[in-house]
Amino acid sequence: MSTDATGLTFLDRPNSYIGRSVPRPNARRLLEGRGVYVDDVAMARLAHVAFLRSPHAHARILSVGTQAARAMPGVIAVVTGAELAQVCTPWIGVLGHFKGLRSAPQHALAIDRATWVGEPLCAVVAHSRAEAEDALALVEVEFEPLPAVVEMETALDPGTPAIHPELGDNLAFERVLDVGEVDATFRDAEVVVEETFHFGRHTGVCLEPRAILADWAPADGMLTVHHSFQAPHMMQDILCKHLSLPEGAVRVICRDVGGSFGIKVHIYPDEMATCALALMLKRPVKFVADRLESFQSDIHARDHRVTARMAFSAEGDILAIDMDDLTGIGPYSVYPRTSAVEANQVVNLTGGPYRHRHYRARARVVLQNKAPTCQYRAVGHPIATMVAEGLVDLGAARLGLDPLSVRERNVIPDDAYPCAGVSGIRLEKLSHQAALAKLKAMMGYEHLRAEQAALRRQGIHRGIGLAAFIEITNPSAAFYGVGGARISSQDGCTLRLDPQGGVVAAVSVTEQGQGTEGIIAQIVATATGVPMDKVRVVSGDTQTTPYGGGTWASRGAGIGGEAAWQAGKALRGNVVSVAGAILQADPGSLDVRDGAVVDAATGAERMTLAELGRIVYFRPDTLPPGVQPEFVATRHYVPKDYPFAFTNGVQASYVEVDMQTGFVRLLKHWCVEDCGTVLNPLLVDEQIRGGIVQGIGGALFEHCLYDADGQLQNGSMADYLVPMACEMPDIAVAHVVSATASSEIGAKGAGEAGTAGAPAAVVNAINDALRPFGARVARQPVTPEVVLEALGLI
Amino acid sequence: MASENPDREHAVAFTLNGEAVRARVPARMHLGDLLRGTFGLTGVHLGCEHGVCGACTILVDGRAVRACLMLGVQADGAVIETVEGLTESGLIRDLQDAFHARNALQCGYCTPGMLVTAAELLADEAAASSREEIRAAISGNYCRCTGYHAIVDAIATTAEARRDARREAVE
Amino acid sequence: MKAPDFAYARPASLDAALALLAEHGEEAAPLAGGQSLVTALNMRLAAPRLLVDLNAIPGLAGVSEEGSIVRIGAMTRHRDVGTAAIVRERLPLFAAALPHIAHPAIRNRGTIGGSVALADPATEWPACCLAAGATIVVLGREGERRIAAGDFFLGLYATALRPGEIVTAIEVPVPGQDAVWGFDELARRHGDYALVGLAATGRRAGGGLADLRLAFFGVADRPVLARDAAAAVEAGDIAGAQAALAGELDPPDDPATRAATRLHLARVLLGRVAGRLRGDTVTEGGRNGV
Structure with missing residues (x-):
């Protein structure tokens, strides 16, 4: 965090909104049911598309008969994969810096072959969604079923057919990291613990399903796309490329987005097809995924099996980690971020809080005939955290040490930064020790241990689980750009001071409920001296905002916020310069506070911004000669000195396990995390809480269950269980603040911390409760059945 | 009434957010689509259309129901209120204020259904509104963003304030 | 869709x-x-x-007491069944089941007659009817039929209803002074379909229980009366009752839960409910939880 000449930080600016729990200005509209999500956008001549999806996990498409469907009432067009390919070119989801990553060309609609249950292969466009669905039933497809590759464990066996024969086998990517003397360290270690962890494939279940409305206006040569999406400029670029349009011919607008969590930052075949159909039909076409097709076609995530071991000294020092990760990603690596990032993150992050110097990891990413997986909130983090934290608890138990004290002993000390983690990641400033100390006090750790022991004597079995973690935020171009993906890592903010003294802020970062627009308004108000209620924020429109990456990987506040801060400072500089000329004062002696130009030393008002605006806009003839006001300022920002701003935190979970039924009751959850400068505690805390519950979903409930033929068994909201209010605990959140020096505002990301640590905390708590029974679980979700199996009761 | 005889489309007349309205409705159209499409009440959100997520929850004759699990033709003769109507009448202003102050919403997609569900709970003056009871009452409303804690806080705050107001009115 | x-x-x-x-x-x-x-x-x-x-047909909704019978109209909403004063007083089993049925908005609209006619084997009302010895009143063009709950539920979504017939009422005998009842279920989340549930009725006799009816749900293609288990509980042999369930229940293997798990949970539930029926002190109710 930078300081000015007087040693004050921006937090000390008069009328600073930074660090205050300001409610989000844009939330009131949502509370009144006045949000505008894609399905709420009204459009003349709107057509609706529904997709025929493959009922087979793997099949050759021999023929697609569309005649009967075309004859149905209300039908506008029936379009096959081959027809659509005339308009939309295929893509391949690989990145240059993932050496050896392979995938195959993927079409918007499958042409010759369907590769997962739910892959779209034919589109019906009609006057209503219901009519489109009526006609879908009459599309006649002749399939030749092919052997399906379902199990990732056997996907690489020589006898398993390659999903894409041209690739030779089903290995999409492999990474091996070997640091230090791993074998020797394990050989000489006092204690070695080992576990195989299974992570259930799950999915995002955004409450607003994926939705896109594309309108091609031939006369304007303009494709306007309303999209429930996180990265409008990325979508614009990709639409241009694959629909062969110039950049200026595509406008992507993301208004209100009903949840995203990484689900809505990927290229989906049905969404590309919808845009292509708008071009073909020269009219607006809308696709809203229904919930059943969401389960089959939204990206899935976290389908991993990790076998890992950890070496300890007799005193409880973590000496080395050795792990092997296998993950199944579906039939294609998803475009343009690729499906290899998750496994790569597992390698980068496992054991990241600790100071061991010996580490070996292998990750293998295999293709299979299930829905494609890709980046979902806290990419790879919950897996990496579970593996390390599960092993730490096993080691502590084996050594007879308290699990909290083992963590205190092993975390990288707070005074050791900057330094590099064992996987090579560069860490600027973390605070594991401070976070552990804060958590210990906050949860009353000693008291809780005593309560646990007392209740255990009464036959009530509770467990305490801990999880220290690190989180990747504020990604630079190192994430995607260096690999050749046209995904912007820089973001911008344009501010305009209007005549009445209000400011319009256009930003390239986007809002999906995190509070991006609220944070930007706080920062702009603080930087410009304009009251927050006079700041309007515009986001999610490629035509009216600066170019940028959007919101993903916890970058909205840290990157978008810094751009806004710099733009605000620039605008304030322009304002006091013009005001100085009018007032015949040294601009350096002036400031802007609460909507008025003031004397910086005394705070005495010199003129209001409204008065300044009146002069500048309506009576420029009265300005001193040579003064040209510039009341628009734009600044961009990208982190340069570190590839990522790592954050850290620690979570704790307190659970009760019913040893007869295997049911787990969540009693309480705590999180201490360090996202640098806390711009708005209200918003940060709710990001953490929401993330925690999403993590708990994976730990206890969520699982995309496939049968041996690759059929999804539980693809409805009645069968795929998400966390609901009754079972969730109250969650206490606290912060340690280690601001990043990479930016002036010093903010890092907070969107994924909750999800990163929650599963490990909960699973460790369950195992803590189970320990007296000699039982443990390592398979998520931890259902009652998993607990009962561990207890040997079934 | 005309609907006594089978038809694939029926005329309906009902009270919608305090206004008398009429429409012709295909039999197969669910009430959520009728309210959104014909009447522009886009605060009725569709999250699953199989009755699980709760985003489309509205009040029918004073009771919370899933708009996706009623047919539009069944609106005939009913009194229906959506989040838009509850907003304009001011009946849930305190609840909305509490949600806003507590940031008990993020993306806002579950919010109308959550508010309607909470409104029904809060209208029952006998309900004690402990955190557990509030959690049970909203157990059929899915929120992916907040983790529920803030929503429970906001409803509890409103319940408390209303109880205090009633107590003061008595005294 | x-x-x-x-x-x-x-x-x-x-x-x-x-x-x-x-x-x-x-x-x-x-x-x-x-x-x-x-x-x-x-x-x-x-x-x-x-x-x-059926929503516009007069007279199909409402709860009334007629002699030794409580009559619940088929179109009575779940919520109105469970909160009716007569039900709370006379049929506490049905009142206890209500909070387990889905969620408020579903309970406001769904009906007991619809639930009984659908015969989803994992739902509460059919099991309550079976445990309580209820009579399902059905009407067709050939007239009214009164079918004992035990003869009504025939399989997965299958009932004794003939084509063209509808359920018009559920008639439940009012339990006597010495009656006991128990209800519990285990569901992954509050309001979910039960992994296993148990509705039980009986009466105190001497120091023990008699006429015990244990209606399990979620563990077969229909609600099931576990007669051997009931006899064992009456004889004071809880372990024997739990063992007997293997021969009486036929839990489904579904993608999320194995049959063995449901059978195990049914035994646990039986132990807890039977313990409560017998007035044991150290029984903890099956808690809705994770």
């Missing part, structure tokens, strides 16, 4: 409804609360040509 095309009628009398159902035969489906049927329509899992809405 949107529902397939169908016609709809809302008859104003039972006679008119039965006439429509008779006229359209298999192609017609009666619509009660719609909380399952409209779901099936929206998923295109059902495709009737005609829906006959």
